[in-house]
Amino acid sequence: MLTELAARARARLDPAHWDFFAGGAGDERTLRANEEAFQRLRLLPRVLRATGPRDLRTTLFGTELSAPLLVAPTAFHRLAHPDGELATARGAAAAGTVLVVSMAATTPVEDIAAAGGPLWFQLYPQPDLEFTAAVVRRAERAGCRALVVTVDSPVFGRRERDRRNGFTDLPAGLVCEHLRDGTGRVRDIVMDADLGWERIDWLRGVTGLPIVLKGLLHPADALLAVEHGVSAVLVSNHGGRQLDGAVATVDALPAVVKAVGGQVPVLLDGGIRCGADILAALALGAGAVLVGRPVLWGLAAAGADGVRQVLDLLREDLDRALALAGARRPADLTGDLVAARC
Numbered sequence: 001m002l003t004e005l006a007a008r009a010r011a012r013l014d015p016a017h018w019d020f021f022a023g024g025a026g027d028e029r030t031l032r033a034n035e036e037a038f039q040r041l042r043l044l045p046r047v048l049r050a051t052g053p054r055d056l057r058t059t060l061f062g063t064e065l066s067a068p069l070l071v072a073p074t075a076f077h078r079l080a081h082p083d084g085e086l087a088t089a090r091g092a093a094a095a096g097t098v099l100v101v102s103m104a105a106t107t108p109v110e111d112i113a114a115a116g117g118p119l120w121f122q123l124y125p126q127p128d129l130e131f132t133a134a135v136v137r138r139a140e141r142a143g144c145r146a147l148v149v150t151v152d153s154p155v156f157g158r159r160e161r162d163r164r165n166g167f168t169d170l171p172a173g174l175v176c177e178h179l180r181d182g183t184g185r186v187r188d189i190v191m192d193a194d195l196g197w198e199r200i201d202w203l204r205g206v207t208g209l210p211i212v213l214k215g216l217l218h219p220a221d222a223l224l225a226v227e228h229g230v231s232a233v234l235v236s237n238h239g240g241r242q243l244d245g246a247v248a249t250v251d252a253l254p255a256v257v258k259a260v261g262g263q264v265p266v267l268l269d270g271g272i273r274c275g276a277d278i279l280a281a282l283a284l285g286a287g288a289v290l291v292g293r294p295v296l297w298g299l300a301a302a303g304a305d306g307v308r309q310v311l312d313l314l315r316e317d318l319d320r321a322l323a324l325a326g327a328r329r330p331a332d333l334t335g336d337l338v339a340a341r342c
C-alpha cells in the first residue's frame with residue numbers, strides 16, 4: 001500500500017540517507033521479521049455486526065487522537081526534507097495525531113511546537129543527569145505531553161549500510177538540536193550502557209509527565225516497568241536497528257499484554273504498514289501503534305502533505321478493516337479475531 005510512496009522517497013533521497021532511514025542492524029533479520037510477522041497473521045472476521053460508521057478516536061493521557069496511530073520518534077528529519085520535523089509535525093497535526101519528537105531531531109522542540117499539534121518527547125537519558133533534566137524541562141516547557149524513554153540502546157546497533165556508506169556525521173548546518181547545552185555547544189549523544197531502573201525512578205522525580213518506556217520485548221521487563229510506575233510500555237525493537245535477531249514486535253506483544261494485565265496501556269511499533277496490521281496489533285491487546293519509516297517516506301516524498309497522506313491512508317485503511325472485521329471501535333477488537341499464523 002505504501003510501496004509507491006517509498007519508491008518516490010527513495011528517488012528523492014541521497015542513497016546514503018535512504019540507507020540510514022531504511023536500514024537496520026546486522027543482517028537485518030529483525031527489520032524483515034517485523035513486517036513478515038504481520039504478513040503471517042490471518043484474521044478471522046465477524047459478520048452481521050451492524051457496526052455502522054466506525055469510531056476510531058482514541059484517548060491517551062488525556063489527549064484525543066483521530067485513531068490509535070501515532071508517529072514514532074525518528075532522527076534527522078531535515079535529511080528527508082528541508083522543512084524537517086516542522087513538516088512532520090504539521091502533517092501529524094493535520095491528521096489529528098501525536099508526533100513523538102526525537103531527542104535526535106534536527107529542529108528544536110520549541111519550533112516544532114509551533115505546528116500546534118500534540119507532541120510527546122523521546123529521551124535518550126544521558127549520563128550527565130543535570131543535562132538530562134534540562135532537556136526534560138525544555139520538552140515540558142515546549143508543551144510536550146509525555147516523555148518516551150528509549151531503553152533498547154545501551155550501545156548503538158551495528159548498521160552495516162551506514163558503515164559501507166561512511167555515513168557517520170550529519171552534513172554541515174544540521175545538528176541534533178536537543179544536544180545543545182547552555183553555552184550553545186552541541187554535545188555528542190551518548191548511548192549509556194550504565195542505564196538501569198534507578199534512572200527511571202530518578203526521571204519520575206524529575207518530571208510530572210507520563211513516562212512511556214520504549215523498546216522492551218520481554219514480559220518480565222514489562223512487569224518491572226509497571227512496578228517502577230511508568231504510565232505505558234512501548235513494545236519495540238527500534239525498527240530492527242538495535243539487536244538484530246530480536247523477536248518481531250507483534251510476536252512479543254501477547255506475552256507483554258498478559259504480564260501487564262491491563263494496568264497501563266501497551267503500545268507497539270515496528271512493521272506497521274496497513275490497516276490490517278494495526279487491527280491485528282489492537283486485537284492482540286495493543287492500545288495504539290506507532291509508525292516510523294512510512295512517515296519518513298511521506299516526508300521525503302512530499303513534506304507535510306506527504307506525512308498527512310500516510311497517516312490518513314493508514315487511518316482510512318484501519319477504518320475499512322474494522323468494518324470488514326465487524327467492529328465499530330478499536331476497543332471492540334478481541335484476540336479471537338486473529339486466527340492463525342501461516
Ligand SMILES: Cc1cc2nc3c(=O)[nH]c(=O)nc-3n(C[C@H](O)[C@H](O)[C@H](O)COP(=O)(O)O)c2cc1C
Pocket residue numbers: 020021022034072073074075102103104122150214236237238239240241269270271272290291292293294
Ligand atoms: C531512521 C530512523 C531513526 C530512528 N530514530 C529514533 C530515535 O531517535 N529515537 C528512538 O527512540 N527511536 C528511533 N527510531 C525507532 C523508531 O522510533 C521506531 O521504533 C521504528 O522506526 C518502528 O519501526 P517502523 O519503522 O517499521 O515503523 C528510529 C527509526 C528509524 C527508521
Ligand SMILES: CCCCC(=O)C(=O)O
Pocket residue numbers: 075104189238241
Ligand atoms: C544518534 C541518533 C540516534 C537515532 C536512532 O535512534 C536511530 O538511528 O535508530
